[in-house]
Amino acid sequence: MNKTEKQKMLAGELYRPDAEIAADHTAAERWMARYNASGASSAAELNALLAERFHKVGKDAMIRPPFFCDYGSNISLGDGVFLNFNCVILDVVEVMIGDRTQIGPAVQIYTADHPRDAETRRAGLEFGRPIRIGSDVWIGGGAIILPGVTIGDGALVGAGSVVTRDVASGTIVAGNPARRRAA
Secondary structure, three states: OOOOHHHHHHOOOOEOOOHHHHHHHHHHHHHHHHHHOOOOOOHHHHHHHHHHHOOEEOOOOEEOOOEEEOOOOOEEEOOOOEEOOOEEEEOOOOEEEOOOOEEOOOOEEEOEEOOOOHHHHHOOOEEEOOEEEOOOOEEOOOOEEOOOOEEOOOOEEOOOOEEOOOEOOOOEEEOOOOEEEOO
16 A cells, blocks of 8 residues: 555655645644734643644643644643743654653754755655653753754753754753763
């Protein structure tokens, strides 16, 4: 059986955006307009809006608007997760954020990736690599998390860092590229 382009996308395989994927993106844009216009809503109302679109939303999870994503349906938030203003999640594949993780303003989480070969890129093909962020993680404002990265429980990512590789549990990283730092 041939996979649809959306099935390929979700599997992290090369795919070409098609009408089904475009429709999902349009639905996410409409949802973001509602979410981002709801700034005066209570935490409970914002949580309910997240639950409309996200794969999983834990108890007391909170994202301060404005917030931006590709689809939303590939994002899972644990209990007590907090994302500050202006965060971006490109969720062409799974993004998992563990319990009690705190993410500063303007953090960008990118699962979307592109072939390294120019000819393949010209053909309009792309792919994604999942991102997993553990529990009790703190990611400082303006950090960028690149495709395929896993950040272990209790890790700390310094503000403005570009995380290009996995971060072990309990580790502090900072810089561009992010490197291990002493506590």
